[in-house]
Amino acid sequence: MRVAVVWNGDRTGVINRFGQSRPEEDGHETVEGVVAALQDGGHETLLCEGDKRLLSALERFMPPDPEARPSGIVFNMAYGIQGECRLTHLPAMLEMAGVPYTGSSPLGHGLALDKVIAKRLIRDAGVPTPNFRVMRRGTESTGDLRFPVVVKPRHGFASFGLQLINEPAQLRQAVEVIVMQYAQDALVEEYIEGREITVALLGNGELEVLPFVEHDFGDRETRLLTREAVAAPPKICPARIASKLTTLLRDISAATFRACQCRDYARVDLRIDRSGQPFVLEINSMPWLGMQSLYSLAATTAGHSYSSLINRILDAAHTRYFGIGIP
Numbered sequence: 001m002r003v004a005v006v007w008n009g010d011r012t013g014v015i016n017r018f019g020q021s022r023p024e025e026d027g028h029e030t031v032e033g034v035v036a037a038l039q040d041g042g043h044e045t046l047l048c049e050g051d052k053r054l055l056s057a058l059e060r061f062m063p064p065d066p067e068a069r070p071s072g073i074v075f076n077m078a079y080g081i082q083g084e085c086r087l088t089h090l091p092a093m094l095e096m097a098g099v100p101y102t103g104s105s106p107l108g109h110g111l112a113l114d115k116v117i118a119k120r121l122i123r124d125a126g127v128p129t130p131n132f133r134v135m136r137r138g139t140e141s142t143g144d145l146r147f148p149v150v151v152k153p154r155h156g157f158a159s160f161g162l163q164l165i166n167e168p169a170q171l172r173q174a175v176e177v178i179v180m181q182y183a184q185d186a187l188v189e190e191y192i193e194g195r196e197i198t199v200a201l202l203g204n205g206e207l208e209v210l211p212f213v214e215h216d217f218g219d220r221e222t223r224l225l226t227r228e229a230v231a232a233p234p235k236i237c238p239a240r241i242a243s244k245l246t247t248l249l250r251d252i253s254a255a256t257f258r259a260c261q262c263r264d265y266a267r268v269d270l271r272i273d274r275s276g277q278p279f280v281l282e283i284n285s286m287p288w289l290g291m292q293s294l295y296s297l298a299a300t301t302a303g304h305s306y307s308s309l310i311n312r313i314l315d316a317a318h319t320r321y322f323g324i325g326i327p
Contacts, residue, residue: 001326002062002072003043003314006050006090006101007031011081013051019083020183030290031077037310038075050078050090055097062099073321074101075314079286085110085155087286102317104285108261112285113155115187118260122280125259127252129280130271132189138175142168148191150224151175153182157284162226164191192271192279196225197239199253199268200287200298202309203316207257209250210298214239235294237301249278256283264316267295 009028011021031047038045048057062072074094080086087109094101104112112118119129131145134154142149148166151174152159161182163174171188178186196217200210214236217223225232241249253268260266260283267287272278287295291306299309315325 001043002046003038003075004046004048004058004061004072005031005035005038005075005077006048006054007077008050008079008081010049010051013049013053014081015052017082021082027288027290030288030293033291033306034075034077034289034310037307038314040307041311041314043314050076050093051081054090054093058097058099070098070100070321072099073314073318074099075310076101076103076286077289085113087113100317100321102264102313104263104266105261108263109285111260112262112266112283113157115152115156115282116154116185118256118283119189121259122256122283125255127255127259127280128278130189130192132187135171135175135186135188136179138172138186142171142188145188146190149188150191151178151186151188153178154185154187156182156184157282159225162224164222164224164226191224192273192281193223194271194273195239196223197241197249197270197272197278198294198298199249199270200265200295201253201257201262201268202265202299202312204263204320207254208302209253210295211238211301212241212246212249213237213294213298235297237297245272245276245278252278252280256280260285263320265295265313 035045035047046061048054065071076090078090080089088106091101092106111121116134119132123129133142133145147168148164151163151165153161161178165171165174175186196215198213202208202210216234216236256268257266262285267284269281270278271281289295296306318326
Protein backbone atom coordinates (compact mmCIF):
# COMPACT_ATOMS: atom_id res chain seq x y z
CA MET A 1 0.00 0.00 0.00
CA ARG A 2 1.01 3.66 -0.25
CA VAL A 3 2.74 4.89 2.91
CA ALA A 4 3.87 8.50 3.31
CA VAL A 5 6.56 8.92 5.97
CA VAL A 6 6.17 12.43 7.36
CA TRP A 7 8.80 14.20 9.46
CA ASN A 8 10.16 17.69 10.20
CA GLY A 9 13.61 17.88 8.70
CA ASP A 10 13.21 21.30 7.09
CA ARG A 11 11.60 23.86 9.41
CA THR A 12 11.17 26.63 6.84
CA GLY A 13 7.76 25.55 5.53
CA VAL A 14 5.73 27.89 7.74
CA ILE A 15 4.04 31.24 7.16
CA ASN A 16 5.92 32.95 9.99
CA ARG A 17 8.65 31.99 12.41
CA PHE A 18 6.61 32.78 15.48
CA GLY A 19 6.34 31.07 18.84
CA GLN A 20 8.43 28.64 20.83
CA SER A 21 10.75 26.65 18.56
CA ARG A 22 11.38 22.98 19.16
CA PRO A 23 14.89 22.36 20.53
CA GLU A 24 15.10 18.70 19.48
CA GLU A 25 16.80 17.66 16.26
CA ASP A 26 15.33 15.02 13.96
CA GLY A 27 17.61 12.30 12.71
CA HIS A 28 17.56 11.79 8.94
CA GLU A 29 19.22 8.41 9.43
CA THR A 30 16.27 7.22 11.53
CA VAL A 31 13.72 8.39 8.98
CA GLU A 32 15.63 6.69 6.16
CA GLY A 33 15.68 3.49 8.24
CA VAL A 34 11.89 3.59 8.63
CA VAL A 35 11.43 4.20 4.89
CA ALA A 36 13.68 1.23 4.09
CA ALA A 37 11.80 -0.98 6.57
CA LEU A 38 8.47 -0.09 4.97
CA GLN A 39 9.87 -0.82 1.52
CA ASP A 40 11.04 -4.19 2.86
CA GLY A 41 7.41 -4.75 3.80
CA GLY A 42 6.40 -4.25 0.17
CA HIS A 43 4.98 -0.75 0.51
CA GLU A 44 5.25 2.17 -1.90
CA THR A 45 6.70 5.05 0.09
CA LEU A 46 6.99 8.82 -0.06
CA LEU A 47 9.10 10.90 2.33
CA CYS A 48 7.69 14.37 2.91
CA GLU A 49 7.76 17.32 5.26
CA GLY A 50 5.09 17.89 7.87
CA ASP A 51 4.56 21.57 7.06
CA LYS A 52 2.15 23.84 5.15
CA ARG A 53 2.85 22.00 1.87
CA LEU A 54 1.99 18.56 3.20
CA LEU A 55 -1.65 18.15 2.22
CA SER A 56 -0.98 18.92 -1.45
CA ALA A 57 1.83 16.34 -1.51
CA LEU A 58 -0.41 13.71 0.12
CA GLU A 59 -3.28 14.38 -2.28
CA ARG A 60 -0.95 13.73 -5.22
CA PHE A 61 0.55 10.59 -3.66
CA MET A 62 -2.68 9.05 -2.37
CA PRO A 63 -5.54 10.55 -4.44
CA PRO A 64 -9.08 10.11 -3.11
CA ASP A 65 -10.66 6.75 -3.86
CA PRO A 66 -13.97 6.79 -5.83
CA GLU A 67 -15.62 4.99 -2.87
CA ALA A 68 -14.17 7.58 -0.46
CA ARG A 69 -11.86 5.06 1.23
CA PRO A 70 -8.34 6.34 1.91
CA SER A 71 -5.85 5.07 -0.66
CA GLY A 72 -2.88 5.27 1.68
CA ILE A 73 -1.69 5.92 5.22
CA VAL A 74 0.85 8.19 6.92
CA PHE A 75 3.65 6.87 9.11
CA ASN A 76 3.92 9.81 11.47
CA MET A 77 7.45 10.82 12.53
CA ALA A 78 6.76 14.57 12.79
CA TYR A 79 7.64 16.14 16.15
CA GLY A 80 6.38 19.57 15.03
CA ILE A 81 8.10 22.81 14.13
CA GLN A 82 7.03 25.48 16.58
CA GLY A 83 4.33 26.50 19.04
CA GLU A 84 2.65 24.62 21.87
CA CYS A 85 1.85 20.88 21.96
CA ARG A 86 3.81 20.35 18.74
CA LEU A 87 3.17 16.61 18.59
CA THR A 88 -0.52 17.36 18.01
CA HIS A 89 -0.01 19.46 14.89
CA LEU A 90 0.43 16.78 12.22
CA PRO A 91 -2.29 14.42 13.54
CA ALA A 92 -4.73 17.35 13.64
CA MET A 93 -3.95 18.21 10.00
CA LEU A 94 -4.45 14.59 8.97
CA GLU A 95 -7.69 14.24 10.95
CA MET A 96 -9.08 17.31 9.16
CA ALA A 97 -8.01 15.98 5.75
CA GLY A 98 -9.32 12.45 6.34
CA VAL A 99 -5.92 10.73 6.13
CA PRO A 100 -5.21 7.75 8.44
CA TYR A 101 -1.90 7.72 10.30
CA THR A 102 0.18 5.80 12.83
CA GLY A 103 0.36 6.71 16.47
CA SER A 104 -1.69 8.71 18.89
CA SER A 105 -4.41 11.23 18.09
CA PRO A 106 -4.06 14.95 18.89
CA LEU A 107 -5.82 14.23 22.18
CA GLY A 108 -3.48 11.39 23.12
CA HIS A 109 -0.36 13.39 22.30
CA GLY A 110 -1.70 16.42 24.13
CA LEU A 111 -2.46 14.43 27.29
CA ALA A 112 0.90 12.65 27.30
CA LEU A 113 2.92 15.77 26.46
CA ASP A 114 1.40 17.74 29.34
CA LYS A 115 3.18 15.98 32.18
CA VAL A 116 0.90 17.50 34.81
CA ILE A 117 -2.32 16.34 33.13
CA ALA A 118 -0.77 12.92 32.45
CA LYS A 119 0.21 12.51 36.11
CA ARG A 120 -3.28 13.46 37.27
CA LEU A 121 -4.88 11.02 34.83
CA ILE A 122 -2.71 8.09 35.78
CA ARG A 123 -3.02 8.87 39.49
CA ASP A 124 -6.81 8.80 39.08
CA ALA A 125 -6.38 5.40 37.38
CA GLY A 126 -4.60 4.09 40.48
CA VAL A 127 -1.09 4.27 39.01
CA PRO A 128 1.61 5.46 41.45
CA THR A 129 3.54 8.59 40.38
CA PRO A 130 5.85 10.88 42.40
CA ASN A 131 4.28 13.72 44.39
CA PHE A 132 4.51 17.01 42.51
CA ARG A 133 3.75 20.72 42.33
CA VAL A 134 3.38 23.10 39.38
CA MET A 135 5.39 26.32 39.77
CA ARG A 136 5.93 29.54 37.86
CA ARG A 137 8.05 31.53 40.32
CA GLY A 138 9.72 28.97 42.56
CA THR A 139 8.48 30.78 45.66
CA GLU A 140 5.20 28.85 45.83
CA SER A 141 4.67 26.52 48.77
CA THR A 142 6.25 23.12 48.32
CA GLY A 143 3.68 21.63 50.70
CA ASP A 144 4.64 18.11 51.66
CA LEU A 145 7.21 17.64 48.86
CA ARG A 146 10.38 15.94 50.09
CA PHE A 147 13.76 17.02 48.76
CA PRO A 148 15.63 16.27 46.57
CA VAL A 149 13.24 17.15 43.75
CA VAL A 150 13.42 17.03 39.97
CA VAL A 151 12.50 20.21 38.08
CA LYS A 152 11.58 20.04 34.37
CA PRO A 153 9.41 21.78 31.76
CA ARG A 154 5.73 20.90 31.99
CA HIS A 155 5.54 20.16 28.24
CA GLY A 156 9.12 19.09 27.56
CA PHE A 157 10.64 15.78 26.52
CA ALA A 158 14.04 14.26 25.70
CA SER A 159 15.33 15.44 29.12
CA PHE A 160 15.54 19.09 28.05
CA GLY A 161 15.70 21.36 31.11
CA LEU A 162 15.86 18.47 33.59
CA GLN A 163 17.47 19.52 36.90
CA LEU A 164 18.03 17.74 40.22
CA ILE A 165 17.60 20.13 43.16
CA ASN A 166 18.80 19.08 46.59
CA GLU A 167 17.93 22.13 48.72
CA PRO A 168 14.85 24.39 48.89
CA ALA A 169 17.13 27.43 48.48
CA GLN A 170 18.02 26.26 44.95
CA LEU A 171 14.43 25.84 43.81
CA ARG A 172 13.59 29.40 42.79
CA GLN A 173 16.47 29.69 40.33
CA ALA A 174 15.72 26.26 38.85
CA VAL A 175 12.08 27.21 38.21
CA GLU A 176 13.09 30.56 36.71
CA VAL A 177 15.37 28.76 34.24
CA ILE A 178 12.43 26.67 32.99
CA VAL A 179 10.08 29.65 32.71
CA MET A 180 12.62 31.87 30.94
CA GLN A 181 14.19 29.27 28.67
CA TYR A 182 11.12 27.22 27.73
CA ALA A 183 8.28 29.75 28.27
CA GLN A 184 6.19 27.35 30.33
CA ASP A 185 5.45 26.24 33.88
CA ALA A 186 7.86 24.05 35.77
CA LEU A 187 6.91 20.61 37.05
CA VAL A 188 8.55 19.98 40.42
CA GLU A 189 8.34 16.38 41.60
CA GLU A 190 9.98 14.26 44.27
CA TYR A 191 13.11 12.48 43.13
CA ILE A 192 12.83 8.70 43.42
CA GLU A 193 16.19 7.16 44.26
CA GLY A 194 16.43 3.71 42.71
CA ARG A 195 16.33 1.84 39.43
CA GLU A 196 15.09 3.45 36.19
CA ILE A 197 13.11 1.21 33.84
CA THR A 198 11.50 1.88 30.49
CA VAL A 199 8.59 -0.18 29.20
CA ALA A 200 7.80 -0.27 25.46
CA LEU A 201 4.21 -0.99 24.45
CA LEU A 202 2.96 -2.08 21.03
CA GLY A 203 -0.60 -2.41 19.73
CA ASN A 204 -3.99 -1.29 20.97
CA GLY A 205 -6.63 -3.59 22.51
CA GLU A 206 -4.38 -6.41 23.69
CA LEU A 207 -1.08 -4.61 24.22
CA GLU A 208 2.22 -6.34 23.59
CA VAL A 209 4.55 -5.41 26.44
CA LEU A 210 8.13 -5.66 25.17
CA PRO A 211 11.06 -6.67 27.40
CA PHE A 212 11.97 -4.03 29.99
CA VAL A 213 15.07 -1.88 29.52
CA GLU A 214 17.04 -0.71 32.57
CA HIS A 215 19.47 2.22 32.67
CA ASP A 216 22.57 0.97 34.49
CA PHE A 217 23.87 4.00 36.41
CA GLY A 218 26.59 1.94 38.11
CA ASP A 219 28.44 4.07 40.65
CA ARG A 220 27.55 7.42 39.05
CA GLU A 221 26.99 10.22 41.52
CA THR A 222 24.01 11.58 39.57
CA ARG A 223 21.65 8.72 38.78
CA LEU A 224 19.50 10.73 36.41
CA LEU A 225 19.13 11.01 32.62
CA THR A 226 20.14 14.60 31.89
CA ARG A 227 21.18 16.34 28.66
CA GLU A 228 24.44 17.36 30.35
CA ALA A 229 25.60 13.80 31.04
CA VAL A 230 28.95 13.03 29.40
CA ALA A 231 27.66 9.67 28.14
CA ALA A 232 24.39 7.79 28.36
CA PRO A 233 24.44 4.94 30.90
CA PRO A 234 24.65 1.37 29.58
CA LYS A 235 21.38 -0.47 29.03
CA ILE A 236 20.32 -3.84 30.42
CA CYS A 237 17.66 -5.66 28.39
CA PRO A 238 15.86 -7.64 29.53
CA ALA A 239 16.06 -5.98 32.95
CA ARG A 240 16.43 -8.46 35.80
CA ILE A 241 13.19 -8.07 37.73
CA ALA A 242 11.30 -10.53 39.92
CA SER A 243 8.17 -12.05 38.40
CA LYS A 244 5.70 -10.42 40.83
CA LEU A 245 7.15 -6.97 40.14
CA THR A 246 7.23 -7.72 36.41
CA THR A 247 3.47 -8.29 36.43
CA LEU A 248 2.92 -5.04 38.33
CA LEU A 249 5.09 -3.05 35.90
CA ARG A 250 3.23 -4.51 32.93
CA ASP A 251 -0.14 -3.66 34.47
CA ILE A 252 0.65 -0.07 35.45
CA SER A 253 2.33 0.61 32.09
CA ALA A 254 -0.74 -0.61 30.22
CA ALA A 255 -2.97 1.43 32.55
CA THR A 256 -0.85 4.53 31.83
CA PHE A 257 -1.14 3.92 28.06
CA ARG A 258 -4.92 3.73 28.29
CA ALA A 259 -5.38 6.60 30.75
CA CYS A 260 -3.48 8.92 28.38
CA GLN A 261 -5.39 7.54 25.35
CA CYS A 262 -2.26 6.54 23.44
CA ARG A 263 -2.45 4.44 20.29
CA ASP A 264 -0.32 1.90 18.40
CA TYR A 265 2.92 2.34 20.37
CA ALA A 266 4.36 4.28 23.29
CA ARG A 267 7.04 4.10 25.98
CA VAL A 268 6.52 4.41 29.74
CA ASP A 269 9.40 5.55 31.99
CA LEU A 270 9.41 4.42 35.61
CA ARG A 271 11.49 4.42 38.77
CA ILE A 272 11.57 1.62 41.34
CA ASP A 273 12.52 2.84 44.80
CA ARG A 274 14.68 0.97 47.30
CA SER A 275 11.63 -0.76 48.80
CA GLY A 276 10.55 -2.12 45.40
CA GLN A 277 7.71 0.37 44.86
CA PRO A 278 7.39 1.49 41.21
CA PHE A 279 6.46 5.04 40.21
CA VAL A 280 5.53 6.14 36.68
CA LEU A 281 7.47 9.27 35.71
CA GLU A 282 5.89 9.91 32.32
CA ILE A 283 4.73 8.38 29.05
CA ASN A 284 6.22 9.17 25.65
CA SER A 285 3.43 8.95 23.06
CA MET A 286 5.88 9.00 20.13
CA PRO A 287 9.19 7.48 21.26
CA TRP A 288 12.26 7.70 19.07
CA LEU A 289 12.41 4.76 16.64
CA GLY A 290 16.11 4.85 15.72
CA MET A 291 17.85 1.49 15.45
CA GLN A 292 19.78 2.32 18.65
CA SER A 293 16.72 3.56 20.55
CA LEU A 294 15.34 2.12 23.76
CA TYR A 295 12.19 1.11 21.91
CA SER A 296 14.12 -0.76 19.21
CA LEU A 297 16.32 -2.46 21.82
CA ALA A 298 13.23 -3.78 23.59
CA ALA A 299 11.74 -4.95 20.28
CA THR A 300 14.85 -6.75 19.06
CA THR A 301 15.19 -8.44 22.47
CA ALA A 302 11.62 -9.69 21.96
CA GLY A 303 12.67 -11.20 18.63
CA HIS A 304 11.50 -8.52 16.21
CA SER A 305 13.76 -7.37 13.42
CA TYR A 306 13.85 -3.62 12.90
CA SER A 307 11.85 -4.04 9.70
CA SER A 308 9.21 -6.20 11.36
CA LEU A 309 8.87 -3.70 14.22
CA ILE A 310 8.15 -0.78 11.88
CA ASN A 311 5.70 -2.83 9.88
CA ARG A 312 3.99 -4.05 13.08
CA ILE A 313 3.36 -0.42 14.08
CA LEU A 314 1.89 0.25 10.63
CA ASP A 315 -0.26 -2.88 10.87
CA ALA A 316 -1.53 -1.85 14.32
CA ALA A 317 -2.71 1.47 12.90
CA HIS A 318 -4.31 -0.18 9.85
CA THR A 319 -6.19 -2.65 12.07
CA ARG A 320 -7.37 0.19 14.31
CA TYR A 321 -8.82 2.09 11.35
CA PHE A 322 -10.13 -0.73 9.16
CA GLY A 323 -10.62 -3.70 11.48
CA ILE A 324 -8.10 -5.91 9.67
CA GLY A 325 -4.36 -6.05 9.26
CA ILE A 326 -2.62 -5.07 6.05
CA PRO A 327 -3.20 -7.77 3.41
